[in-house]
Amino acid sequence: MIEFQHVSKAYRGVKALDDVSFTVRPGTVTGFLGPNGAGKSTALRVLAGLCRPTSGTATVLGRPYTELERPGFEVGTVLDAGAQHPGRSGREVLILGAMLLGLPKSRVDEVLELVGLTGKEGGRAVGGYSLGMRQRLGIAHALLGRPRALILDEPANGLDPQGIQWMRGLLRDLAGAGCAVLLSSHLLHEVEQVAEHIVMIGRGRVLAQGTVAELSRGRGLEQTFLDLTANADRSAS
């Protein structure tokens, strides 16, 4: 369960998030959809306790992230797949995570296999990884502790069509097992394919939320999205 309650965040008076409220239920994949600069990354960082909201609260499994007893076992995060030390091997990144969580090295091999990175690829320095491989590594890291909630910022970035299909299957499996999955994207068709619930955001405000069927009623999901974001831009300027 992931919950935003009236979350606002202002940077020097400029509102990056404005009264954001929505819920991600266990067992569902929720797509956080919005154009670039809409506030998606800020919202996810507030959720992961990395950014302090100006007002409101964001909770994971009923508690603010920073108050979680063992965050690595409860929430998996991939907030920027590119943010890795280029001189460290992928496997080493996972070993450090496993050490911190007190997990055996065998778990490292399990998650490497789970995300489809070979032993040889795992041994290579991350500096030589494609963005798609970094996404897989990030997900492997997030899944180390078998978390009950997953927060992914633009997870499809850099993935090839096979990779996107794989990701879709993985996230559905996780949701099927009861995991609450929240992923952001600026690309409608990506979200549409994997998420059953969608939260549309523009200029820091939630513009609409509901199931894919609800939001696409009448004029189609794409038109709904374009109309809403255009309106948000107009009212802001």
Place this chain on the structure above:
Amino acid sequence: MTDTAADVTAGFGPAGAAGGRRSFMTLVRVETRKLFDTRTSKILTAVLVALGLGSVAARGLVAGPHFFTLAGTSAIAFGTLLPVLAILTMTGEWSHRTALTTFALEPRRGRVLAAKCLPPLVAAVAACLLALLAAAPVTAAVSAAQGVPAVWQVAPHTVLGWIATMVILTAEGLAMGALLLNAPAAIVIYFVMPMLWSAVGQLGHVGAALAGWLDLNSTTSALTSGEVSGGDLARLAVSALVWIAIPMAAGVLRVSRKDI
């Protein structure tokens, strides 16, 4: 990856007893490993050891078999590279944006910073012990080769003062790194400071007094010079407060409040 669901659905949360809250020592172990597990840090460590030992051996050929003179020569390499290692430890999370994952797994940021401080400080002591260990056979060998009696005498407090100086300089690197979170800036400040203070020291009585109280390089020199007076200790304390304690406190505060 044929059967991903089997693994993914194999239950949430930690298996068995593995799920206790992270102890501080676990963090220290992880941070120690991070210090040596990248290409840059492996090269830096190799250079540190090679230069340290190389300078001990080279000095032996030139200066004759004086045990502590030889060991102390390594301070040139250590005083330069240990603080750089310390700065890189503190700033690494920010230069590679890994702070996102590090502080997501351990939201108590102060603990992470504290765990980052220990390995470089221990490395400073270890480097000094290594230099002492290397200086012994070099002294004996030079003495035998040149037919000159070896000089082994060294006051214990001189050795301790020397090690303390290395630890203090490393701590200065940690504090500068924590305050600035930017490796190039911290490294430049660390290396420009001694030059700046020697210039300030030339500026009459006031300049000399300022440098005498605030230049860590000159206040630590009392530690190796034999007698340490109360005044020396006061000067050392003031300069350590200004260059280590205050910037470190400000850095911890900055990191704790920072939006990542």
